[in-house]
Amino acid sequence: MINGYGGSILRVDLTTRSVKREPVTPELAHDWLGGRAWIAKYMYEELPAGVDPLSAANKVFVATGPLSGTLWPSSAKIVWGTKSPLTGGYIDSNMGGLIMAELKYAGLDMIILEGASAIPVYLCIEDDKVEVRDASGYWGEGSVDTEYALKRDLGEDFQIATIGPAGENLVKFACITHDVGRQAGRGGIGAVLGSKKLKAIAVRGTKPIPVADIEGLRKHTTSVIDFIKNTAFFPTFSKYGTTDVTDWCDSVGVIPVNNFQHAQYPKKDRINGKYMREQIYVRDKGCYACPLGCSTYTYSKKYDVHVEGPEYETIGLMGSNLGMDSIEEIAVLNADVDNLGMDSISSGSAVAFAMELYQRGILTKEDFGGLEMTWGNVHAARAFLRLIAARQGIGATFAEGALAAARIIGKGTEKYVVQVKGLDYSAYDTHAAPAMMLAYMTSDIGAQHTRAWAIVQDITMGRGSTEGKGQVVYDLQHLRPLMEVLGVCRFPWLEVKVPWEDYVTALNLVTGQHYTTEGLFAFSEKVWNLTRAFWTREVDGFGRAWDQPPAKMYEEMPDGPTKGARVTQEMVDQLLDGYYQAYRWDQNGLPTAQRLRDVGLGSVADDLVRRGRISD
Ligand code: SF4
The missing domain is CATH 3.60.9.10 (Aldehyde ferredoxin oxidoreductase, N-terminal domain)
Incomplete structure (x- = not known):
């Protein structure tokens, strides 16, 4: 035991x-x-x-x-x-x-x-x-x-x-x-x-989970639940969940609109958490042992559909990014992809990419089997998603993912796909958010926001500045992924500010061990180096070239709060230099053999050297 x-x-x-x-x-x-x-x-x-x-x-x-x-x-x-x-x-x-x-x-x-x-x-x-x-x-x-x-x-x-x-x-x-x-x-x-x-x-299952100090854990848990329920953030987050961030993302110009062509949405009052509560809310829902219960069951009368959500990522990627009219359209698209079994972020990205190709006349109604892929056309979006799930017609091309679809379609369309390493962006534009962009560029699964969500730091440290952002992302990538090691949700820490030290205390009460924050961060560094090593082993030529932002970020934002903002190659190089330095990787972004040995991955270092992926 x-x-x-x-x-x-x-x-x-x-x-x-x-x-x-x-x-x-x-x-x-x-x-x-x-x-x-x-x-x-x-x-x-x-x-x-x-x-x-x-x-x-x-x-x-x-x-x-x-x-x-x-x-x-x-x-x-x-x-x-x-x-x-x-x-x-x-x-x-x-x-x-x-x-x-x-x-x-x-x-x-x-x-x-x-x-x-x-x-x-x-x-x-x-x-x-x-x-x-x-x-x-x-x-x-x-x-x-x-x-x-x-x-x-x-x-x-x-x-x-x-x-x-x-x-x-x-x-x-x-x-x-x-x-x-x-x-x-x-x-x-x-x-x-x-x-x-x-x-x-x-x-x-019916068996108990052994806990080293059950009384200590009970007391600690009770005090943390009291803390959660008495914070100023609790009423809002437990009521609106992640949908609460919609207005803020709109006001600071990071909400994706029409495949990241804009970053402020004229219809945001029809897709935000408040409108959702007024129009389609049924009841709250939470996960196991969660005092926050941030999720929501909803019912769209317009489409006669029940769904859990939508949450902010779905609102962004299947709402504003597709030019949808209201939360009801987002709800029905959410219900569709849930039952078809497709990621709502990448599904939204695939539809948005298709709609931009239609907007630009690169693909036509005929190419889409008679569907008019105009912004906000929920009926076309629903039919297109079904084609993807069934791999029928042009759906077979998009079922490969937006980046692979662009490579099949050709005609220079890759520049309209908003992704890193083939994984589509989450719902935060980065024309004027270099730390968030770096977080996407270097996340160990591709462009995903949960590894390091750094927009707040972009706003406090300067939206055009790259200074210190490599270190910011490095620090966040140590703490956030630890939640997925311990098996806990990050929201109590992120949204209602439960101190990280309370997690360490809980871990020690459960396991009877003596973990420390310092030791856990060092452990996190080992895991991050290991996932980087996996990419290095699996992908020919892996390195800096794989950590680049989407082409769209180099184009000027035409309007909204971030009007005129764009990324330059110089900024990208500065961000990556600072980030690689923080990790003590080489200039190409590869972990050195010595670095891997230092973090306790000696056998991985030997393996990569033997395969010729890194030098000794
Ligand atoms: S565990 Fe996390 S995602 Fe689940 S209801 Fe609680 S706060 Fe929300």
Whole structure:
């Protein structure tokens, strides 16, 4: 028994339908903690170099952290990871809900999915009983529909994660859905499950999670919940969740509009959190052990559709970025992609890219099979998303992701795709936000905001300035990803200012160990170097050229609060120089052999030297 852990890793071979349990060793628990750190370690060690992401040799890792499923507020995260079919590099993506707790109650800390089944299957875990079952009856069904169907067939006690038709059809930004509206959205992990013919995972557990000092944890948790509920930020965040940031993003000129052609939205009052509450709100919803409950169930009367959300990223990418009229259009698009099983960020980006090509006359109504892909045309957007999920007509091209689609279409269209490393931008424009842009450029999964959200620093330190921004992003990339190691949500820290030290205290009360902030930041540095090493191993020529911003950021913003702002190559070089210096990487952005050894990755250094990826 190791405090904080269920105790076992479940290895599932989908080719042979065999399963085996491996013990979590004290070394694995102490040296690698859990969550995304375990994923990075296992991915580097177990995936063959150069593996095709959609082949049976790729694996999917599903990991909890030592705080997941405990009393600790918002200990509600589970992390999925694999080699991404969208980017060709490292991807992990976390989801909230309830499944992380159920997995630990079944005595499991991680599942490793290997091989590929010949027929559709789902994994059913009920404490020590594990079966790979026929899923032919669910194949072809929507993500949310499948979850309801499995709950009906297995019982409400089961927690279920599913893929939809997009995952089955290997759409490269297919996601995994759980608890109706929680997604591990980014990087196409759903497509990897589809390639393995794994439709769903259902889990039910009844065992306790061992905790070193349960009384101490109870007292600490009670005081932190009191703190959360008495902060000035609590009423607003628990009411509006991330939608509250919509007005602010509009006012400072970072909201994406018409595929990042503008950064202020004339209809923002029709898509913000306040309008959502007035028009479509049904009730609040929260994840496991969460006092904030930042999510919302909504119902659009106009489209007769129920959905969880929309949250800000969906409002930005499927609302203002597509020129949609109101929150009702965003809600129906949100419901569509949830059930099709596609990442709402990359789905929005694919539609926005298509609409810009239509606007510019590069693709026509005929190319889109009769769809008029004009800004704000919700009917065309919905039909186009269905074409993508089914890989029909031009949908097959866009199912490869916006960047790959541009390369297929040609005609210089790559410059209209807003991405880094093949992963589409989240909903924050960076014409006048260099630190945020650097965060996208250097995130270890591609352009994702959660690794380092640095717009506030851009505003306080100067929006045109690159000075000190490398260090800012370096610091944020140490703290934020630790949340996905521990298995907790970042919002109590980010939105209501629970001190980071309280997380360290909770970790020590749960595990009985003596972790320190300093030690955890050093650990975080090791994990960040490891994911960088994975990219270095997997991608020929990886380095500075892969850390570049989208071409659009070099063009002047035509209007709004950031009118005239643009990025220059000099700024980009300054940002990367400062950032690489902070990490003590070389000028090309590669970890040196010495640096890897210094952070405890000696065998990785040796491996990269042997492969000729770095010099000794
Ligand atoms: S703050 Fe929101 S996302 Fe985080 S655990 Fe709570 S309900 Fe889930």
